Amino acid sequence: MPQFTLLAIFVSLLSLSLSSSSAVDFLFNSFNSSDLLLVGDAGIGSSILRLTNSSNYDSFGRAFFPTRLPILSSSSMPNSSLSSFSTSFVFSILPDIPSSPGFGLAFVLSNTTSPPGAISGQYFGLFSNDTHQVPGPLLAVEFDTGQNPEFNDPDGNHVGIDLNFIISTVTHTAGYYRAPANGSASSELEFVTIDMRSGKNVRAWIEFDGPRFQINVTIAPAEEPKPPRPLISYTDPVIANYVSPEMFVGFSGSMVKWVEHQRILDWSLSNTGSPARELNTSNLPLFLPPVTPSSSIPPIGLIVGVSCGSFALLLLCFLGLYCYCRRKKRAKILEERREEEDEEDGEEWELKYWPRRFSYQDLSRATDGFSRERLLGFGGFGKVYRGVLPISISKGIEGNENEEEEEEVAVKCVSHDSRQGLKEFMAEISSMGRLQHRSLVPMRGWCRRNNELMLVYEYMPNDSLNHWLFPSGDKAAKPMDWATRRRVLSDVAEGLLYLHTGWEQVVLHRDIKTSNILLDKEMRGRLGDFGLAKLYERGAAPSSTRVVGTLGYLAPELAVRAATTAASDVYSFGVVTLEVVSGRRPIEAAETVEEEDWLLVEWVRGLYAEGRLIEAKDARVEYGAEAEEEVELILKLGLACCHPEPERRPEMNEVVALLVEATRSPVNL
Ligand SMILES: *[C@@H]1O[C@H](CO)[C@@H](O)[C@H](O)[C@H]1NC(C)=O
Ligand SMILES: *[C@@H]1O[C@H](CO)[C@@H](O)[C@H](O)[C@H]1NC(C)=O
Secondary structure, three states: OHHHHHHHHHHHHHHHHHHHHOOOEEEEOOOOOOOOEEEEOOEEEOOEEEOOOOOOOEEEEEEEOOOOEEOEOOOOHHHOOEOOEEEEEEEEEEEOOOOOOOOOEEEEEEOOOOOOOOOOOOHHHOOOOOOOEOOOOEEEEEEEOOOOHHHOOOOOOEEEEEEOEOOOOEEEEOEEEEOOOOOOOOOOOEEEEOOOOOOOOEEEEEEEEOOOOEEEEEEEEOOOOOOOOOOEEEEOHHHHHHOOOEEEEEEEEEEEOOOEEEEEEEEEEEOOOOOOOOOOOOOOOOOOOOOOOOOOOOHHHHHHHHHHHHHHHHHHHHHHHHHHHHHHHHHHHHHHHHHHHHHHHHHHHHHHOOOOEOOHHHHHHHOOOOOHHHEEEEOOOOEEEEEEEEHHHHOOOOOOOOOOOEEEEEEEEEEOOOHHHHHHHHHHHHHHHHOOOOOEOOEEEEEEEOOEEEEEEEOOOOOEHHHHHOOOOOOOOOOOOHHHHHHHHHHHHHHHHHHHHOOOOEEEOOOOOHHHEEEOOOOOEEEOOHHHOEEEOOOOOOOOOOOOOOOOOOOOOHHHHOOOOHHHHHHHHHHHHHHHHHOOOOEOOOOOOOHHHOEHHHHHHHHHHOOOHHHHOOOOOOOOHHHHHHHHHHHHHHHHHOOOOHHHOOOHHHHHHHHHHHHHOOOOO
16 A cells, blocks of 8 residues: 555656656646645635635735746757747636726746735735836736726726736737628628626637747637637747746736635646647636616517517618718718717806816817827826916916916826716816815816816926835935925825815815825925815715725725725825825835735834834934924824724814924924
8 A cells, every 4th residue: 555655656756747847738627626736815616716815805816737837948048949838718807896996817927936025915916016026037917907007007907918017018908809790891800898807707818939939818708719819919039038947827816905706717728739728618607796686678568679679770771771871971960069069068067167178279289289208197097298388278367479478287188988977077076176275286177078088287396295205216316304294294184174174065085195195396295186086965975886096095994885985085194194204105015024014004003002103204214303202193193094993083174283283383292
């Protein structure tokens, strides 16, 4: 018996060592717990691989094939060559709350199962929080269900190729190409988008062609055949810099707070030169959102509907034939009419609420046709451009035409996928133009063109607070001094107090963070980005369908209630306060701090419990001995704002009272 066991071990070892340097060809139509190497929260249950654990606040998980795949031939560098492989798998991504932020999953090739610095919770559990990179070599194909505009994500539903870096080298909206329907006039392939967050099973094919340095990624609904054209075909010899002789191959995913189930249902891979083996795709389990009872049509109504429908269709065919030659003209007229309607809507809103409506031509001229050189960055919903407008236009002041003064403005472009959605959105935020406070970024006006809304703000020349706290790259600015930090905090507190109580309605900001706090020319703090704000009648129960905001700043209760309140704004303000005092980001990279310390709030709370609160101050800043007490007081205030129970957080008037008091008499507290 023992001899037999030994032999078995020897044989398996032998096959292991053989396979690690040569052929790999596997097919998992279901998973057993011993099939894969599991890291973090990844697990296998009911034959299905899931990457994250929904009972954890933040979670990441990776699963790899136990043997590494030979990728880079070990010969000397100039002659090194890459091997090829082909893989296919079926995945399903389903959030608990459809409107919550999305995370997605990634297919990974990595030289290690634990990329150093990778944080739990975000970035597919692969990249660091600080630089959003890893030492690598790491090559990932991301199936991203969230949009991070700062990483150039085109939308919240895309596929991309990542080389050691969260910013994808190439991306494409999720979807597939299919042959045109029979009888269609065009022979062009038709692009059909796929909603990767619907829970539906999606099949992916990845071909890695080493000698040609090419990666093809194709996706399709699981029951469909392989599309004739890949979604992404990426060819570049640089990929040789992101591979090692042998690499682990598998999947990785992460999430914070909002549950998203990322599942892999089956998987095959081959590096023998033939395509990965065919997967079972037909009778896989389905993980769809719970069905909400919809108004079902009674059968009679259906029959009547169908017959009426076919009659109408017949009629339409004739009509279509008749009008064929004039169709284009007609469409144009319709389009014009629709635009006129928009204008009318706009005028109505303008009269009621808005400071000014600009013409698209004016804004286009002001920003050099929205040129790349004028792009300031990516805000909450879209791109922001710097522009120059004549004062007569920006402020509506009639001036001397000859010596026209000009004003710098920031133009924020918000696009929305549905006209109706945009209309509702505009109605909601239209009142923002009336909000005036010295701690808010002044709004100059707006413009709408089709599904795009452009909001015009006064230009803030000193960038955002985030930029001053964490100077990056070549702009090695000195970290902001303490007096300025303290003043900016009280500015922001006053701005937020105004939003919460200064108007007939409570206005929630919903996305307070250091990159939304801008500095005017006097380095005073001003709250920007009201794109996310929503109005609530005071006293009415807040109802909200969409969680907005930024990870790291969001109050814990939002995970269960998904409804922003004044108290959750206070929480975000508390995080900003701690960030400003400590000079640390809300979520710190695991590589620079102890693992239990990577959430800023938890770290400061821990120091407080140990009576070492003062150690949370920013080591880069000179405070002077007398400021220490004040620093401690403001840290305590920040912690109070971040109290886990919303009803125990202070209100903004209490916060302002304390901060303004502190700034007026900085020495004797
Ligand atoms: C998820 O995590 C919790 C707590 O960390 C643990 O008790 C539980 O077993 C995990 N669930 C699964 C399915 O692994
Ligand atoms: C990748 O896609 C391109 C473009 O469709 C195609 O020419 C090429 O043969 C594909 N490569 C592989 C390895 O499938």
